[in-house]
Amino acid sequence: MSLEKVKGIIIEQLGLEESMEIKRETSLMGDLEADSLDAVEIIMAIEDEFGIEIPDEAAEGFKNIGDIVDYVENNK
Amino acid sequence: MNYIKSVGIVGTGRALPDKIVTNKDLEQKVDTTDEWIRSRTGIGSRRVADENTATSDLATEAAKKALEDAGISVDEIDTIIVATVTPDMAFPSTACIVQKNLGADRAFAFDIGAACSGFVYALSVAENLIKGNMAKNALVIGAETLSKIINWEDRNTCVLFGDGAGAVVVKEVEEGYGIQGITLGSNGAKGEVLRQPAGGSRIPASIESVQNKLHFIAMDGNEVFKFAVRVMGQSSLETIKKSGLDLEDVDFFIPHQANIRIIDAAAKRLKLPKEKVYVNLHKYGNLSAASIPVALDEAVKEGKLQKGDNMVLVAFGGGLTWGSAVVKWSKEV
Numbered sequence: 001m002s003l004e005k006v007k008g009i010i011i012e013q014l015g016l017e018e019s020m021e022i023k024r025e026t027s028l029m030g031d032l033e034a035d036s037l038d039a040v041e042i043i044m045a046i047e048d049e050f051g052i053e054i055p056d057e058a059a060e061g062f063k064n065i066g067d068i069v070d071y072v073e074n075n076k
Numbered sequence: 077m078n079y080i081k082s083v084g085i086v087g088t089g090r091a092l093p094d095k096i097v098t099n100k101d102l103e104q105k106v107d108t109t110d111e112w113i114r115s116r117t118g119i120g121s122r123r124v125a126d127e128n129t130a131t132s133d134l135a136t137e138a139a140k141k142a143l144e145d146a147g148i149s150v151d152e153i154d155t156i157i158v159a160t161v162t163p164d165m166a167f168p169s170t171a172c173i174v175q176k177n178l179g180a181d182r183a184f185a186f187d188i189g190a191a192c193s194g195f196v197y198a199l200s201v202a203e204n205l206i207k208g209n210m211a212k213n214a215l216v217i218g219a220e221t222l223s224k225i226i227n228w229e230d231r232n233t234c235v236l237f238g239d240g241a242g243a244v245v246v247k248e249v250e251e252g253y254g255i256q257g258i259t260l261g262s263n264g265a266k267g268e269v270l271r272q273p274a275g276g277s278r279i280p281a282s283i284e285s286v287q288n289k290l291h292f293i294a295m296d297g298n299e300v301f302k303f304a305v306r307v308m309g310q311s312s313l314e315t316i317k318k319s320g321l322d323l324e325d326v327d328f329f330i331p332h333q334a335n336i337r338i339i340d341a342a343a344k345r346l347k348l349p350k351e352k353v354y355v356n357l358h359k360y361g362n363l364s365a366a367s368i369p370v371a372l373d374e375a376v377k378e379g380k381l382q383k384g385d386n387m388v389l390v391a392f393g394g395g396l397t398w399g400s401a402v403v404k405w406s407k408e409v
Contacts, residue, residue, distance in 0.1 A: 037116060037337045040298050044305065044341075056298050 002050075002072045006065060009045045014038060024066030050076045083203045084254020084406040087146025087245040088373040091137035092360065093125040099235070106231040113235045118336025122238030122361035124223045130164045132173035134241035135219035138369070139174060142215065146245035150178045154211035156185040157202055159194025159218045159365035161272070161394065162225055163187055170219065183215070191270070192332050192393025193260075194218060194365035195242070196401055199389075200258040202246040214246040218365035225272055227292035236335070237293070238361035242369025253406035256319035256386070259311055260399040266303065269296040270394040301338060304392045308332075308342040311400040312390045319402040325386055326352070326402075330375065332391035333357035333367045354380065364393065381405045 007022045014034055028034040028042065043059050046052075046068065052075050062068050098121040099110035113119055125134065135158055143150065156178075158171040171185035190197040195218035202214035219241035228234050274290035275281050285291060308331060316323060329352055331339050336357060343353050354375050363370055368389050375381060383405055390400035 035116065036298070037301065040301050041305075041337075041341055044302055056296070059298075 002076075003065070003069045005049060006046060006069050006072065009049060010042055010065070013042045013045055022065060024064065024069065026065045027063065028065070046072060052076055081207050081248045082251050082254045082406075083206045083246060084249035085244045085372075085403060086247050086249065086407065087142045087144070087148065088243070088369065088376050089138045089141025089143075089145055090240065090242045090370045090373040091134045091141070092240040092370070093123045093129060093134070095124045095126060096121050097124050102235055105228060106234060108231045108235060116335075116337065117236060117361075118339075118355070118357055119235065119361045120358040123240055125221045125239040129221065131160055131162050131219045131221045131241070132164045132170045132177065134221065134239065134366075135160075135170060135174050135217045135243065136177040138219065138241040138243035139178060139215055139217055142243035142245050142373075146247075148213055148245050148247075150180045151182060152213050153178070153180045153183045153215050154213050155202070155205055156180060156183045156215045157198045157217070158185075158187045159190065159198040159216075160187060160220055161189065161191050161194070161364055162220045162222055171217075174215075174217065180215070190262075190365075190393065190397045190399070191395055192334065192362070192364045192367065193391040193395070193397040193399045194393070195368045196258065196389060196391045196399030197260055197397070199244075199246065199255070199401055200260060200399070203255050203258065206246065206248060212247060215243060216246055216369075217241060217243040218363075218367070218369045220364045220366045222293070222362070222364055225291060225293055227289055230292070232297065233293050233295055236362050238363055240360055240363045240366045240370050242363075242366050242371075242373050244369055244372070249406040253384075253404045256321070256402040256404055257315050258399065258401040259315040259318060261307070261311065261397070263396045266299070266396045267394070269299040269303070270294075270396065301335070303396060304334065304338045305341040305345065307392050307398045308338070308390050308400075309345045311392075311398050312346065312388050315400040315402050316388065321386060321402065326388050327385040328375070328381060328387040329353045330368055330371050330387065330389050332393070333360065333371055334362045334392075367391070376407075381407075383408050
């Protein structure tokens, strides 16, 4: 549920093809070539979508999409 | 019944140091690349004042141009307000130094500190001094020499800032024109994300404060980015509504020129077409309080504004502070 929404946000923010394969293991900066500000914008969009706040310290610990989804699940 | 004046901007001017420092030049100083700086910030070069030039020197030059543009003589100036985080010294204020330089003996002069939002704050103060009959003609200046408080060994901040000054003359204008509304805001609780730690009464200048590099700009970039993108949209919408307008009625946006990624993200949230948003940060970097008045002067001189155009000026900065103004341009082109 959260994974699908997070995937949608990432695809929109990075302007990727809808068909782009994004899994829990996918890394934003490693696999999708996002830079640090893309990552901040994605975090902001996720904060807005789920009505949560993701502090910088938490965001810096995210290694892949799965980490983001788990954080959202645990904090929404 | 009290008559409420319409107050607007009747002249603009800018001053920028001659020396240009490009991204390539910075590649020689710190571990960075032109491509990295451009893609993360949109900045291509910045102006840097020489060692003999202080903030008041740039402010004075910009002020003379604005006065000439407005057709107002120095004797007619009632007040001089300078917005800056890089004053010549703690006191006298930079505004008083500008007064001396201009010979504007009739004016009362003072600085205000609202960091990068300072120009919008100063514009609001000038508007209300005029509406309150404390002044007829106000000189409002945003001026900075940020190069003097940048750590040139810190690649995260030294690429971002530049030096310059912009000035405007504010006075009563034709009814219905000029400033339609201004919104100001602050969040001191988040102030630590953008600051110059030492040099005041908390940490006075000492050998230790200099050795520990506490006189330089310190910034938490990600937090500032998030704050800036959100507040620019929110503040703009609030002021547009307060002015009795809709977003579609706005012809021109001059956002604080800190980072193209912030401007693009904020514009995307507001669904603004790119041609309505003025950008000059590729040439100058972040000029803090000077950013908006320099951009306004350029936009005016480039013929981007017609009489009757609704313009939004929106800024955010250290404090944290933010502010936006809606101005119906009152000058014939």
